[in-house]
Amino acid sequence: MAAEMREPIESGCPDGFQYMHPVMRRNYGQWLYHEDPRPGVLVHVARSGEKIWTVRAGTQRILDVFTLRKLMDIGDQYGEGFVRFTIRSNIEYMVADGEKVEPLVKALEDAGFPVGGTRNSVTTLSHTQGWLHCDIPGTDASGVVKAMMDELIDEFKGWNMPNRVHMTTSCCQINCGGQGDIAINVQHVKPPKINHALVGNICERPSVVARCPVAAIRPAMVDGKPSLEVDEKKCICCGACYPPCPPMQINDHQYTQLAIWIGGNHSNARGKPTFQRLVAAGIPNNPPRWPEATAIVKKILQCYKEGARDWERMNEWVERIGWPRFFEVTGLPFTKYHIDNWRGARNNLNSSTHIRF
């Protein structure tokens, strides 16, 4: 077999120019401004006066070849044969002919691909592999996203929010999903259950020990075999030991739960980038539609929509009204778990008399 093998061509990252719409190629780096004719549609105007229209539509990210071809058919029939995908797996069609926009929008909507996700909408949740593929997932991120976007589709298609809303979900506490205005993430609440029979054979014990953020793991002999032991008082149930050592099963149908975080903001617009912060936990990991998580997300979005000023991202809104009021308006409980106790926790404590009454 090795004989038939050929050395790979290490071509690396392909050049995008070859697949780029000619108008974009011609005006590369020469764009002057853009306008937003309607949700899901952008028009960029170049210094040369040329224009390019973009139509953005939501997809299910995990595309089957039929769906992919359907999207290409639309691109050929209603567009000009050039597409791209955004960082949130939305598809974008670029056309130089403005007349094509409306038919293209219609074709997409008719085929079940909602057009929207631009400007102050709730754009598609970004997500991760989940039960479909990953080896450590606590939930199915694709499923969570489908369930939530079903309920948020009008927010995707409209411009009802004070500013862009970038949501995300991750299927374990490693968090391959980004930070987000709202993030729905896994939170384990019990230490791993160890299958001692397997540890010795499968896991490189020193690596596993080193992986624990709180040094809760120590090598131990169990039933005469080399294994590992967890100090359950110290363990923060993060699951970091599980990938290097699958016998340390962290997932559980009950104790793997969801938590909701808000206010992650990667942009430098106005304030500096901020991390997301915990707002709700103890949420059941409840497939196939995760109604409890969805309800909280919708409540937060509604309060944000009502309370925030134009251009305030989620974090800016809460910082203006104060966290106590956030818990008041959303009706979410404030608990001791909200109070930081990780390294540098003191930066998250109130060391002032700035208090709203």
Next chain:
Amino acid sequence: MAAEMREPIESGCPDGFQYMHPVMRRNYGQWLYHEDPRPGVLVHVARSGEKIWTVRAGTQRILDVFTLRKLMDIGDQYGEGFVRFTIRSNIEYMVADGEKVEPLVKALEDAGFPVGGTRNSVTTLSHTQGWLHCDIPGTDASGVVKAMMDELIDEFKGWNMPNRVHMTTSCCQINCGGQGDIAINVQHVKPPKINHALVGNICERPSVVARCPVAAIRPAMVDGKPSLEVDEKKCICCGACYPPCPPMQINDHQYTQLAIWIGGNHSNARGKPTFQRLVAAGIPNNPPRWPEATAIVKKILQCYKEGARDWERMNEWVERIGWPRFFEVTGLPFTKYHIDNWRGARNNLNSSTHIRF
């Protein structure tokens, strides 16, 4: 001798009311507003309509009985027999008769006590014991203050600053002095020199080991005697080991230096309280007048005066113009030592593209 001893009367903190001006006693908690007729003078108006004038003057803090009596004589002759000392060791005379203010001011000035220190002035530096009394001082805080106030007296007597300037100095890295808009503090730059002959007799070794913030001290046998050893690579020269173990001499005529910190702000006005931050170090500890330190302080004050807007405290000014510009306008060097490496250092790093060009 013990026979003659009597048990102390544990009266604790005396009641201030007995020494308080009757107008203040009568209007206690009933003050409506105040005005500032001139630098160093306040007039507070009570709801009852009564008024109390305050005249504030600088003192040398370490008072001899002659000076104290001189101050009391002025209080009796020009005032109404009631005084207080501020947290910065300024003396305040309270009078109900506004006519008395000008003669009182004059009497104080004539006797060599500058009147001022209110509102947007540079008020007296607060300071600590120094060589006059402490067992661990690296400098003489009283001397530093005298030397600097000599040069800043016009700023004490005037209202030339954008907002109050609260300066402070401490005579060792323990920092009994407060944080300040500008703080002139000791900074040691070499590890302690250990007098091994004495350690075993004088110092409780485990306590000393525990006192080191970076765990640089370990028990050791030196010349057959129990002593201590310092890992000089780890040692940050803080001097924390010196009070519990005087044979670990940290002070040095050359390597005990001064550093200048700015932007400590204890008030909650506008922003939350802030810590002071390092701006200059390597400054010789140069009695009797510390000209190098004074020059830097004056330069900083001058830049602040020119650059800040009304009501901006030192920290607010720098935060508005940015730290790079602070170093530019003051001409102070920026070095690797300004970059935090203590716990939680990441909070002091720039994790944004907010950069001024």
Next chain:
Amino acid sequence: MATKHYPTPMLDVLEEGPWPSFITGIKNLRDNHPNERIRNMTNGVLGQLEHSYETRMGYWKGGTISVFGYGGGIIPRFSEVGHMFPESKEFHTLRVQPPAGNYYSTDMLRQLADSWEKYGSGLQTFHGQTGNIMFIGSDSKNYQGFFDEINDYGWDLGGAGPCVRTGMSCVGAARCEMSNCNEQAIHRHLLNNFTDDVHRPALPYKFKFKVSGCPNDCMNAIERADFAIIGTWRDDMKVNQAEVKNAIMKKAAEIGKEGDRAAGRQYMFDNVISRCPTGAIKLNDDDTMTVDNSNCVRCMHCLNVMPKALQTGDDKGVSILMGGKRTLKIGDLMGTVIIPFMKMDTDEDYERIKELASTVIDYWAENGLEHERCGEMIERIGLVNFLEGIGIDPDPNMIQQPRNVSYVRMDGWDEAAEEWFNRKREEKMAAA
């Protein structure tokens, strides 16, 4: 093997609702794809997924697999319940690098789909969170064939494992007026300088490059990249005063106050002027706008709100931040400014950024612990040691504020101060 369909009552619920359903798509393959291999594989994977939904547990485990000549680029998956769903007991994902900026012609996507159909499950993702095209669902028999085929027409694997990972760059110069650099060129220069490190994992851990053309950072680079390149500019922003006036009236109209100049101005005050983080903009009485460019921190806000009236400057370049990452081990980290500004015009500029990246990776490869990200290393050894390691001078733009604890050894102060003054002198001379 019987083509009996595994029941999927829970998954079926995910076919309801208006959002496009990945379940519908997979079922479509199972039910309608001409290729039996695909029908079977998707049937199996649906069965296993349903099982996951029912038990709330995952059932894949890893392994080691790679194409001939490479060490990484594939995420191997073997089923732990292969006895129950034998059709998909192997279900590997190939990570394929997208073109910089994610541009595709419909033709090329069809071609990729055709190839994938021959060898894989027919499922793919545009894109994974690191930006790869993920071809999900191949087995040991087929992955090499698929790779060889697409490799022939220009596609290569991305990273997986402790290696340089696939990069990302925003749409940028191709379509966006905010762009300050050639994102795609930077992306490709960097990535293709490290193909060996992409394909043969031998670093302490993963290392990611992301390029955003402006501080809006549409690639989340600061938080999610070890090496974030963000376009910016040094000179004054451009103000088109006529468009400022138009924007005021246009806004008035938008908020239902057609023709009401005062209302438009009020909106600008409340939403632009007072939102500038450094108070650097003024709206004058005559509806012109003045920018204090020396205090503008290039946050982008005013340009975002008024894209027609305001444009970035001409003296463009990039800022580079290092050490961003997500949660594992010590909690999320943002990158830290290491290069406040760097021109990105000439070939030498591109050489310089590649050298910088090599220096950083080399230093980290030598000093990072196993499974320690670059940012964690910086956190452990301190920024100053990192700077010294990579030969970069300290700069006040790297910090939010100077240290506030006196616990530091400062015996090299005089030399450090001297260096600063020398550098400033040289800069002055260079500028003159």
Next chain:
Amino acid sequence: MATKHYPTPMLDVLEEGPWPSFITGIKNLRDNHPNERIRNMTNGVLGQLEHSYETRMGYWKGGTISVFGYGGGIIPRFSEVGHMFPESKEFHTLRVQPPAGNYYSTDMLRQLADSWEKYGSGLQTFHGQTGNIMFIGSDSKNYQGFFDEINDYGWDLGGAGPCVRTGMSCVGAARCEMSNCNEQAIHRHLLNNFTDDVHRPALPYKFKFKVSGCPNDCMNAIERADFAIIGTWRDDMKVNQAEVKNAIMKKAAEIGKEGDRAAGRQYMFDNVISRCPTGAIKLNDDDTMTVDNSNCVRCMHCLNVMPKALQTGDDKGVSILMGGKRTLKIGDLMGTVIIPFMKMDTDEDYERIKELASTVIDYWAENGLEHERCGEMIERIGLVNFLEGIGIDPDPNMIQQPRNVSYVRMDGWDEAAEEWFNRKREEKMAAA
């Protein structure tokens, strides 16, 4: 012993310049005081101080000394160069508690000076950084006599060593319109509840109370006290609209624009309205001011600038922050809000604050390590454990923001949520 004066060339330089000179004062004692003991002692201390100035080193060492019945309150000093300056080889400082608020009659200060002259060096300080009157320079023969004498007429020692330290309170209600509480009463209630802990050091380390009547925090309490009490108010601030108008015109005059209303308004915008940290104030077109009291964080700024126009509310009380301290061991700490609001009117209120302080000190005495401040302990064990230890419920006002790292064990979430809802329900019922 010859009364030859030690030469003081360096110190003499500190007699120059316009600021009052402590050197001149000490020399005056040396040269002109009728009491030979004082002349000698001050001569010796000047000699030693000059020696320090010349060598840049200090020459005092500590020891153990206290008055009969107490364990602390004196800082003993023995000279390491006593052979060179025998006149001041003992030079102890007595720390004496000032009246709350630092009020004195001239008579009382004369009386203290008279007593001190009999026993000590004639040098004293109003006050030390913790607020004590420091009588500097006594010897073993004399300190007890001095203490007995002033103790007879109402003065007591303050703290030194691991004990409750002398407290501080601002001028507050006695003269300041910003005051929201009876600072002196709080100060005395707390301190005099712990006289035993002041006088007999037996705690892990020092513990300080400081009281500021408003968030201007003139006592630096948040940063320098283990237990900081800061006056505040819960209801609306009071706006005297007529005085708002006056303030505008007055400001115009002050900035040289007499009668120019627009200039006065502009100043108010730039210096008051736009400086409010939460944007809670509005200056209306008719020169009235509107305050969004629900968003006002009681920062004091607008009240500071316009003391005639704005006053604090009527529903006054205090916020309590714990754990402030300066540098040693882990770097400076600010206190953390533990009690967002507490009324401070009735005897029960005062009992409550004393109980709280006792609970905190007891918990810390049991759980603090040797030489560990309360704030360091909180840092070490985490705020939540501290709260549980002292029986206080978590409250969102205690935090700047919720946690941003998922590394926490949350298995008690449901109970914690339930507690919150119950508490809210009870609060509602109590309010109804």
